[in-house]
Amino acid sequence: MTSATNVKVYVSTHVRSYTQGQSEIEAEGHTLAELMTDLERRYPGLRFRVIDEQDRIRPHMNFFVGGELVRDLAHPIAPGDDVHILGALSGG
Amino acid sequence: MARTTKPRATASRAARPRRVDLLVATQKGAFVLRSDRARRAWSVQGPHFLGTETNHLVLDPRDGKTLLLAAVTGHLGPTVFRSTDGGKHWAEATQPPAFPKTPGGGDGPVVKRTFFLAPGHVSQPGVWWAGTVPHALFRSPDGGAHWELVRGFSQTLDGLTRQKPDSFGETPGGAITHSVLIDPQDAKHLYVSLSTGGFFETRDGGRSWRPMNQGVLADFLPEKYPEFGQDPHCVVLSPANPDRLYQQNHCGVYRLDRPGERWDRIGENLPTRVGDIGFPVVAHPRDPDTVWVFPMDGTAVWPRTSPGGKPAVFRSRNGGRTWTRQAKGFPPSQGWFTVFRQAMKSDTRDPVGLYLGTTAGEIWASKDEGASWRRVAEHLPRVLALEVVER
Numbered sequence: 341m342t343s344a345t346n347v348k349v350y351v352s353t354h355v356r357s358y359t360q361g362q363s364e365i366e367a368e369g370h371t372l373a374e375l376m377t378d379l380e381r382r383y384p385g386l387r388f389r390v391i392d393e394q395d396r397i398r399p400h401m402n403f404f405v406g407g408e409l410v411r412d413l414a415h416p417i418a419p420g421d422d423v424h425i426l427g428a429l430s431g432g
Numbered sequence: 433m434a435r436t437t438k439p440r441a442t443a444s445r446a447a448r449p450r451r452v453d454l455l456v457a458t459q460k461g462a463f464v465l466r467s468d469r470a471r472r473a474w475s476v477q478g479p480h481f482l483g484t485e486t487n488h489l490v491l492d493p494r495d496g497k498t499l500l501l502a503a504v505t506g507h508l509g510p511t512v513f514r515s516t517d518g519g520k521h522w523a524e525a526t527q528p529p530a531f532p533k534t535p536g537g538g539d540g541p542v543v544k545r546t547f548f549l550a551p552g553h554v555s556q557p558g559v560w561w562a563g564t565v566p567h568a569l570f571r572s573p574d575g576g577a578h579w580e581l582v583r584g585f586s587q588t589l590d591g592l593t594r595q596k597p598d599s600f601g602e603t604p605g606g607a608i609t610h611s612v613l614i615d616p617q618d619a620k621h622l623y624v625s626l627s628t629g630g631f632f633e634t635r636d637g638g639r640s641w642r643p644m645n646q647g648v649l650a651d652f653l654p655e656k657y658p659e660f661g662q663d664p665h666c667v668v669l670s671p672a673n674p675d676r677l678y679q680q681n682h683c684g685v686y687r688l689d690r691p692g693e694r695w696d697r698i699g700e701n702l703p704t705r706v707g708d709i710g711f712p713v714v715a716h717p718r719d720p721d722t723v724w725v726f727p728m729d730g731t732a733v734w735p736r737t738s739p740g741g742k743p744a745v746f747r748s749r750n751g752g753r754t755w756t757r758q759a760k761g762f763p764p765s766q767g768w769f770t771v772f773r774q775a776m777k778s779d780t781r782d783p784v785g786l787y788l789g790t791t792a793g794e795i796w797a798s799k800d801e802g803a804s805w806r807r808v809a810e811h812l813p814r815v816l817a818l819e820v821v822e823r
Contacts, residue, residue: 354507385524389508393530394540400507427507 344368345417349379354401354427358386367423372405373413375423390425400430450822452779454787454795455499457486460813462501464519467808471785471799474808480522481513488774488817490549491518492575494557500576502546502562510545512562514576527578529562529570541566547605548774549576550612553619563609567600567626571638584639585624588632592643592660598653599661600629610773611667616674623677625664627773631679632660647695649683665711666773671780673720676751680713680773685725687752698752702727706739706746706757712776716784716801721751724758724778724802726771726788737768745786745802761805762796774817781822789815 346368351359359365367382369375373395380387390401395413397403403410404424405417417423454465456478463478484503492498497518504510512525534540544565552559560572562579567589569582593600600607608627615621620637623644630645643660650662663682670676675690685699685708699708702725709730716722724747729735738744744759762769770791779785786798793812798805 354505384526385511388528388530389511392509392542393533394538394542395533396542398507398509430506 344370344374344378345419345421347375347417347419347421347423349375349423349425351424352426355386355389355425358383358389369417371413371417372403372410372415372423375417376413400428402426402428449781452781452785453821453823454777455489455491455819455821456789456795456809456812456815457489457501457774457817457819458789458793458813458815459485462486462489463809463812465795465809471781471797474795474797476809476812480519485545486816487545487547488549488819490551490819491821492551492560494551494554498575500549500560502549504545510543510564512546512549512576512579516575525572525577525579529564529568529579529581531568531581541568543568544606546570547608548610548612550614553614554616555619561612561614561622563612563624565606565608566602567607567609567629569609569612569624569638582638584634585632585641588641589626589629596658596661599658600626603627603663611664613667613669613677615669623667623669625667625679627665627682628661628663630658630660630662631664631667644688644693645695646693647697648679648681648686649697651683666713668713668715670715670720670723671717672715676715676720678713678715678723678752680710680725682709682730684708685710685713685752687723696752698748699725701748701753702746702755703757706744707731709734709736710771711736711773712771712788714776714778714786717778717780718782718784719749722747722749722801723752724748724776724786726769726776728770735768737770741766741768743767743769745788745798745805747802758798758802758805760803761798772816775815777818777820779820779822785820787818787820789818791815 367378406421452467456463461479461482487502489501499515501513511528513522515522531541548563550561558575562570569585570579572579611625613623632641634641648662665680667679677688679686684697686695687698688695702708706727710728714724729739743762746755748755775789783801791814795809797808
């Protein structure tokens with residue numbers, strides 16, 4: 341296996357209580373699932389707020405990888421991809 | 433004659449009534465209403481966790497300092513926050529309530545919200561119980577840091593669902609497991625209510641469960657008195673006699689005296705024009721025969737607001753045989769209150785104080801056992817739950 345891809349991850353305000361207020365962080369992984377595992381290691385508690393116990397992205401959170409909306413944690417991460425974890429337009 | 437002198441300060445302190453704090457859980461965060469000793473002046477503190485749907489905020493009476501808060505937001509998944517210093521500092525549960533992962537993931541159940549939090553039996557410090565949406569019961573052995581599914585409860589529901597698939601339907605707020613009641617006489621004896629699904633009992637600490645719904649109407653089902661499938665809105669144990677239970681159901685107000693198993697519909701003794709539909713029920717802390725309900729309109733399309741726009745509490749002092757209307761202080765007309773199932777509670781003072789929170793963000797208080805009421809807070813978000821702390 342090649343060394344894990346290190347990418348920039350941009351997070352919306354919803355989860356910045358976990359990232360010490362940072363909007364831009366780093367994580368690594370070959371897939372979105374691996375990336376989330378790494379983020380959980382760095383920022384405990386974050387993963388469960390955005391991914392449910394059946395490994396589904398929560399319905400009102402959006403993940404973009406390289407500008408593409410992704411809902412599958414098996415989605416690969418390529419070098420140079422930016423990852424955005426954003427709250428969807430929802431709520432009330 | 434020699435005068436005996438009392439240490440005045442000590443005597444005075446001993447006689448001083450305790451302050452009342454209301455832990456207010458709302459759609460948009462938590463607040464604390466703090467009273468003076470006379471329960472006359474109230475101040476609002478907060479918000480805490482602004483923007484978070486807070487379904488329950490509960491202080492552990494066993495240690496007086498551990499607080500648990502059930503939280504979910506519009507975007508993020510549900511969790512439980514913990515404080516071990518009375519609310520000064522908060523940390524998230526290491527393992528919040530969540531179902532075990534189904535092999536392969538996919539269609540397995542997902543906790544949408546933790547709805548009800550209950551400190552465990554006094555002999556089990558650190559143990560907490562939680563009811564969730566969808567139906568499930570969780571147990572924490574360590575003050576709410578880690579939560580495990582109570583598999584015996586889920587297995588019971590799975591078995592009954594196979595018998596009657598439509599018996600565990602959803603309310604507008606989902607399939608709610610609530611009113612987790614621990615018998616103070618026996619740590620292994622618990623009751624749990626499901627909205628919808630009915631009222632259940634375990635005597636072995638949660639391994640096995642059985643429904644106990646005799647006499648309880650389910651007018652929304654073809655079978656009107658099924659073994660299970662009813663819609664209890666709120667069930668309480670009498671603190672003065674834990675073998676007496678009161679239930680405010682979707683279909684009436686009931687009383688159960690154990691070891692009996694048949695509920696008696698005491699709500700039929702309420703005035704017909706008022707009816708016996710509502711969400712909360714409150715038992716007196718010292719008198720098992722005294723109980724309060726807050727009826728709401730369950731006619732036609734079920735507005736679930738105060739009947740006729742005239743908010744009133746109804747109190748019984750004889751276990752539900754007769755009821756007295758208590759409305760002094762409430763709006764005499766055009767008062768369309770809705771009070772949710774967890775949003776009416778009492779303190780233990782003498783006379784007892786009663787408190788209710790409305791979906792319009794108002795808190796009303798009575799310091800004379802419901803005889804008169806006063807609004808003590810307004811403009812809060814929709815009130816989902818109250819708990820009373822006396823300091």
